[in-house]
Amino acid sequence: MARLAQTAGLTDIQEEILATVRTFVDKEIIPHAQTLEHGDTYPADIVDGMKEMGLFGLTIPEEFGGLGESLLTYALVVEQIARGWMSVSGVINTHFIVAHMLKQHGTPEQKQKYLPRMAAGEVRGSFSMSEPELGSDVAAIRTRAVKGSEGYTINGQKMWLTNGGTSNLTAVLVKTDEGAEKPHQNLTTFLVEKPEGYGEVLPGLTIPGKIDKMGYKGVDTTEMVFDGFEIAADQVLGGVTGQGFRHMMDGVEVGRVNVAARACGIAIRAFELAIEYSQQRRTFGKAIAEHQAIAFKLAEMATKVEAAHLMMVNAARLKDSGQRNDVEAGMAKLIASEYCAEVTQESFRIHGGYGYSKEYEIERLMREAPFLLIGEGTSEIQKTIISRGLLRDYQSRG
Numbered sequence: 001m002a003r004l005a006q007t008a009g010l011t012d013i014q015e016e017i018l019a020t021v022r023t024f025v026d027k028e029i030i031p032h033a034q035t036l037e038h039g040d041t042y043p044a045d046i047v048d049g050m051k052e053m054g055l056f057g058l059t060i061p062e063e064f065g066g067l068g069e070s071l072l073t074y075a076l077v078v079e080q081i082a083r084g085w086m087s088v089s090g091v092i093n094t095h096f097i098v099a100h101m102l103k104q105h106g107t108p109e110q111k112q113k114y115l116p117r118m119a120a121g122e123v124r125g126s127f128s129m130s131e132p133e134l135g136s137d138v139a140a141i142r143t144r145a146v147k148g149s150e151g152y153t154i155n156g157q158k159m160w161l162t163n164g165g166t167s168n169l170t171a172v173l174v175k176t177d178e179g180a181e182k183p184h185q186n187l188t189t190f191l192v193e194k195p196e197g198y199g200e201v202l203p204g205l206t207i208p209g210k211i212d213k214m215g216y217k218g219v220d221t222t223e224m225v226f227d228g229f230e231i232a233a234d235q236v237l238g239g240v241t242g243q244g245f246r247h248m249m250d251g252v253e254v255g256r257v258n259v260a261a262r263a264c265g266i267a268i269r270a271f272e273l274a275i276e277y278s279q280q281r282r283t284f285g286k287a288i289a290e291h292q293a294i295a296f297k298l299a300e301m302a303t304k305v306e307a308a309h310l311m312m313v314n315a316a317r318l319k320d321s322g323q324r325n326d327v328e329a330g331m332a333k334l335i336a337s338e339y340c341a342e343v344t345q346e347s348f349r350i351h352g353g354y355g356y357s358k359e360y361e362i363e364r365l366m367r368e369a370p371f372l373l374i375g376e377g378t379s380e381i382q383k384t385i386i387s388r389g390l391l392r393d394y395q396s397r398g
């Protein structure tokens with residue numbers, strides 16, 4: 001299916017990477033996704049395959065052993081992977097965000113310490129802002145780090161940590177006592193190194209276990225509890241406290257392009273399944289695709305897939321060119337996730353009763369799509385970001 005979601009102006013290297021990933025997705029992910037998802041099984045073999053392809057180092061600069069590719073390349077890879085199974089894109093997404101934060105804001109020592117091992121997939125990143133009582137309202141974070149003579153002591157509870165059990169480096173946003181007037185200026189990102197696994201993984205640091213989710217299975221999402229956890233001062237990202245909010249917002253900005261890319265991938269797959277099924281299934285003497293009501297659904301679905309893809313690509317290219325892309329990333333995330341939910345729902349309807357059966361892939365996509373409306377900021381938060389940006393740029397002169 002070559003027509004939809006094409007991207008003009010890619011380099012030969014980008015084309016080559018995408019062709020390799022597409023083949024990997026068709027051969028190694030799609031055939032296994034249903035079984036792994038229904039068993040809530042971590043895709044260990046797929047992750048090994050991604051390590052071999054160098055995907056964990058895709059955007060890490062070559063000087064640190066990565067491939068030094070752009071956000072656009074990364075987003076197009078993620079689109080392909082999510083077309084196969086969204087959970088696999090979840091494994092690399094938090095890693096990619098932490099690598100981006102280190103690349104942009106880490107001290108030279110921190111970059112040297114982590115980026116080469118991250119590129120090899122030995123160090124695997126996760127990031128944590130959310131807490132039980134907050135997600136959208138990041139500045140209200142309660143988990144606190146207090147400075148002592150040796151370093152910092154952290155107390156508090158984190159929530160919704162994707163790859164919490166399977167990562168070994170977590171970028172954690174906590175409150176520090178900067179005495180700044182604005183709450184977001186009192187936040188600091190710590191680089192918490194920990195072993196993989198569950199339970200009390202280090203003195204004062206517990207990963208309680210996997211949260212049982214509606215979809216997005218296979219990949220673990222956990223809490224993270226700090227109870228007198230001691231951490232050295234040189235684990236502050238960038239070496240300066242009070243900068244954590246800025247670091248994390250930079251991380252989620254690229255994360256939003258990534259979520260948009262995932263939404264595109266799921267929508268493409270939902271469309272592929274629908275157009276195939278609608279030519280096989282017959283009612284009233286003809287294929288259902290020949291009923292205009294179904295054909296028009298396909299037309300609308302494809303148009304949404306195309307629009308979302310173009311906006312996602314635009315947001316990635318803006319960031320790659322060094323320009324601010326908060327509004328465009330918000331728009332791409334908003335439209336791609338909302339369209340993904342709509343396209344998936346239409347594909348489900350086209351499948352009739354079979355769409356409700358766990359044997360059919362669309363059943364899984366129906367449970368994956370809603371997460372994209374929430375992760376990296378809900379649709380309401382995207383609208384807040386977009387409208388603020390527009391009011392800033394179109395300020396009334398009256």
Ligand SMILES: Cc1cc2nc3c(=O)[nH]c(=O)nc-3n(C[C@H](O)[C@H](O)[C@H](O)COP(=O)(O)OP(=O)(O)OC[C@H]3O[C@@H](n4cnc5c(N)ncnc54)[C@H](O)[C@@H]3O)c2cc1C
Binds near residue numbers: 127162
């Ligand atoms: C599977 C999964 C994985 C996740 N992984 C991570 C992760 O790896 N790291 C991490 O830090 N977080 C993660 N999250 C958390 C996610 O980012 C938050 O769930 C999300 O930001 C929403 O926050 P909340 O759940 O606290 O909802 P709330 O902030 O409580 O919002 C509830 C509702 O109120 C609306 N709302 C809130 N404020 C406003 C406002 N000002 N105006 C209008 N409407 C508003 C929201 O849009 C939403 O509809 C994950 C969540 C899930 C479900």
